[in-house]
Amino acid sequence: MHEVAKHVGVSPMTVSRVLNGDANVKPDMRQRVQAAIKELGYSPNQAARNLARASTVHIGLLYSNPSAAYLNELLVGVLEQSSQAGCQILLEKCGTRNERSVIEKLLRDGVDGILLPPPLSDSRVALEALRSARIPFISIATGRPDGEGLSVRINDFEAAAEMTRLLLSLGHRDIGFIVGAANQTASAQRQAGFVAALKEAGIEARSEWIKQGTFSYRSGLLAAEELFTAAEHPTAIFASNDDMAAAAVAVAHRRQLEVPKDLTIVGFDDTPLATTIWPALTTVRQPVAAMARKAIELLLEEIRLRSTGRTLEPLQHFLNFSLVVRESSAKV
Amino acid sequence: MHEVAKHVGVSPMTVSRVLNGDANVKPDMRQRVQAAIKELGYSPNQAARNLARASTVHIGLLYSNPSAAYLNELLVGVLEQSSQAGCQILLEKCGTRNERSVIEKLLRDGVDGILLPPPLSDSRVALEALRSARIPFISIATGRPDGEGLSVRINDFEAAAEMTRLLLSLGHRDIGFIVGAANQTASAQRQAGFVAALKEAGIEARSEWIKQGTFSYRSGLLAAEELFTAAEHPTAIFASNDDMAAAAVAVAHRRQLEVPKDLTIVGFDDTPLATTIWPALTTVRQPVAAMARKAIELLLEEIRLRSTGRTLEPLQHFLNFSLVVRESSAKV
DNA sequence: TTGCGAATTGATAGCGCTAACACGTAGAAT
DNA sequence: ATTCTACGTGTTAGCGCTATCAATTCGCAA
Numbered sequence: 001m002h003e004v005a006k007h008v009g010v011s012p013m014t015v016s017r018v019l020n021g022d023a024n025v026k027p028d029m030r031q032r033v034q035a036a037i038k039e040l041g042y043s044p045n046q047a048a049r050n051l052a053r054a055s056t057v058h059i060g061l062l063y064s065n066p067s068a069a070y071l072n073e074l075l076v077g078v079l080e081q082s083s084q085a086g087c088q089i090l091l092e093k094c095g096t097r098n099e100r101s102v103i104e105k106l107l108r109d110g111v112d113g114i115l116l117p118p119p120l121s122d123s124r125v126a127l128e129a130l131r132s133a134r135i136p137f138i139s140i141a142t143g144r145p146d147g148e149g150l151s152v153r154i155n156d157f158e159a160a161a162e163m164t165r166l167l168l169s170l171g172h173r174d175i176g177f178i179v180g181a182a183n184q185t186a187s188a189q190r191q192a193g194f195v196a197a198l199k200e201a202g203i204e205a206r207s208e209w210i211k212q213g214t215f216s217y218r219s220g221l222l223a224a225e226e227l228f229t230a231a232e233h234p235t236a237i238f239a240s241n242d243d244m245a246a247a248a249v250a251v252a253h254r255r256q257l258e259v260p261k262d263l264t265i266v267g268f269d270d271t272p273l274a275t276t277i278w279p280a281l282t283t284v285r286q287p288v289a290a291m292a293r294k295a296i297e298l299l300l301e302e303i304r305l306r307s308t309g310r311t312l313e314p315l316q317h318f319l320n321f322s323l324v325v326r327e328s329s330a331k332v
Numbered sequence: 333m334h335e336v337a338k339h340v341g342v343s344p345m346t347v348s349r350v351l352n353g354d355a356n357v358k359p360d361m362r363q364r365v366q367a368a369i370k371e372l373g374y375s376p377n378q379a380a381r382n383l384a385r386a387s388t389v390h391i392g393l394l395y396s397n398p399s400a401a402y403l404n405e406l407l408v409g410v411l412e413q414s415s416q417a418g419c420q421i422l423l424e425k426c427g428t429r430n431e432r433s434v435i436e437k438l439l440r441d442g443v444d445g446i447l448l449p450p451p452l453s454d455s456r457v458a459l460e461a462l463r464s465a466r467i468p469f470i471s472i473a474t475g476r477p478d479g480e481g482l483s484v485r486i487n488d489f490e491a492a493a494e495m496t497r498l499l500l501s502l503g504h505r506d507i508g509f510i511v512g513a514a515n516q517t518a519s520a521q522r523q524a525g526f527v528a529a530l531k532e533a534g535i536e537a538r539s540e541w542i543k544q545g546t547f548s549y550r551s552g553l554l555a556a557e558e559l560f561t562a563a564e565h566p567t568a569i570f571a572s573n574d575d576m577a578a579a580a581v582a583v584a585h586r587r588q589l590e591v592p593k594d595l596t597i598v599g600f601d602d603t604p605l606a607t608t609i610w611p612a613l614t615t616v617r618q619p620v621a622a623m624a625r626k627a628i629e630l631l632l633e634e635i636r637l638r639s640t641g642r643t644l645e646p647l648q649h650f651l652n653f654s655l656v657v658r659e660s661s662a663k664v
Numbered sequence: 665t666t667g668c669g670a671a672t673t674g675a676t677a678g679c680g681c682t683a684a685c686a687c688g689t690a691g692a693a694t
Numbered sequence: 695a696t697t698c699t700a701c702g703t704g705t706t707a708g709c710g711c712t713a714t715c716a717a718t719t720c721g722c723a724a
Binding site for chain 4: 349357382
């Protein structure tokens with residue numbers, strides 16, 4: 001840092017101010033310092049920053065289900081960003097009954113903010129506990145039901161619509177849909193996107209081809225079976241996540257239907273499962289690692305702001321999804 | 333720290349020495365300091381330690397395949413231990429062709445040691461690159477083919493034998509086995525354990541019921557199909573990992589065989605997949621998070637030691653596995 | 665022109681810990 | 695008895711950064 005300061009001909013303090021985005025630095029000074037930083041390839045020492053600030057920011061990551069297919073990629077993102085930002089992560093596993101007590105433990109451990117991946121980000125109990133504790137937190141991969149607070153996610157509605165359009169473009173007109181868990185906001189949004197895209201194409205969604213699931217493999221098995229029980233069955237099935245799509249593939253196989261020759265099946269999330277099974281699933285990819293990084297970034301900002309008495313505006317940060325076409329989809 | 337020092341009536345330096353396991357501290361002094369540490373609930377400030385040491389230890393984690401089913405839990409363990417030990421983790425993804433260049437990148441980035449989960453820990457190229465770079469590293473979940481160096485793992489031989497004994501105790505005598513990837517040491521060990529346990533029970537393994545796989549779902553599909561092509565087929569299938577076991581379940585279903593009523597199928601690893609599919613797999617649980625923690629611990633020790641010119645003895649650290657009985661296994 | 669508050673920059677003092685060396689003190693070697 | 699050595703402990707001086715306040719400059723109204 002001193003090198004940079006000397007190079008520009010100012011005191012280290014000024015460099016520090018530039019690094020921390022302090023308001024009172026002349027614009028051209030800031031420019032010069034930043035140029036020098038880049039030129040010398042300087043990067044600040046997190047250990048020293050934390051020490052000087054006399055406190056390290058601790059962020060709690062509350063993860064719950066083993067089916068949190070996100071977890072893997074989420075952790076990659078968290079690990080990268082946290083080591084870069086120099087904050088500490090406290091991992092805490094949480095069941096469906098003990099949200100409150102786990103959150104309290106995290107608070108006792110002195111975390112400064114909390115990361116809330118699904119399905120916790122849809123848990124009223126968790127949300128209420130966090131709100132009443134007045135601790136900064138951010139939802140990942142879902143909006144808050146109340147539309148308040150901070151969240152980082154993709155546009156589930158638009159993603160489902162996009163996937164539906166892909167199915168339509170392959171010539172499918174009879175499309176079955178397996179809905180996600182009823183209590184998660186993403187489920188409703190994906191369903192709405194599906195229905196909207198059909199309508200766009202002048203097709204009315206058939207309610208007997210829309211089956212409720214819970215995001216679990218088991219529920220996918222049941223839903224897919226139902227889809228085949230009726231006299232007519234669809235030529236394509238769009239499941240709201242990969243687990244249920246994989247289950248649909250299993251059901252199809254058991255009924256001697258080839259995927260994708262006889263039946264197209266697509267999923268959502270692009271979890272490892274999508275490429276594990278055969279045929280590999282066409283699915284919607286969520287940039288989970290990037291979401292995690294962004295979430296930490298925003299959370300850190302909020303934590304800093306709170307310590308000065310202010311607070312961040314409610315904010316939904318959207319990242320881009322993408323369609324991943326693999327072997328489970330084909331033309332009619 | 334000063335509090336602790338005052339409490340014992342010594343200088344902070346002595347406390348520091350106790351914390352760092354310095355050799356030259358009188359045993360009773362060490363005891364007293366440790367008692368005080370516990371009593372006051374003191375825990376050292378990592379930021380300050382790193383700053384004072386004038387360098388943070390950086391550990392590279394080289395992960396490769398998306399089928400590295402371990403990754404998830406591995407990351408949990410890594411995250412916990414690294415934040416506790418105050419070292420930084422550099423994640424680096426690596427294909428099957430570019431091990432060398434990725435390792436070189438890590439070295440350029442100045443990592444002090446490398447964590448090598450499977451299947452990289454069996455890659456001759458990677459091993460050779462690391463050895464010639466003379467950088468400390470540790471294999472996770474596999475021993476080194478050459479038996480040298482550091483590794484943390486379970487006893488694959490014994491685990492496979494245990495699982496086989498379970499199958500035998502359920503009355504199965506005709507057991508098929510799907511071998512893992514030929515180039516991974518764990519594959520051979522699991523197979524050997526299987527064969528040994530059979531022999532123990534006075535049963536000779538039938539070579540036509542031992543099929544080669546590659547740990548991939550796809551290979552499991554093929555292997556299981558072959559197992560059913562023969563005139564006679566086994567009443568139980570032991571796959572060398574969960575992906576292949578899941579594939580075997582799929583094949584069984586396609587042939588209208590109920591699992592576990594008509595056929596018992598068991599896996600290995602206890603990855604998320606084991607509980608995702610239905611029926612949930614009976615499998616061998618590896619304590620991957622604990623392995624990761626232990627690996628970091630050992631690696632850190634080695635890094636410290638190296639800086640003083642010495643080096644750790646070759647060491648294979650074994651952790652305990654356990655059998656997880658779920659729905660995919662039943663009596664004959 | 666003078667004065668005064670706001671904006672901008674600099675100087676100083678640690679944050680909590682550990683290297684490196686300094687200083688005893690007891691036992692071994694002479 | 696004297697020197698030497700190793701051991702056990704204390705002292706000093708930062709590690710790289712930021713909080714805090716002091717110093718300087720600037721803009722602008724009186």
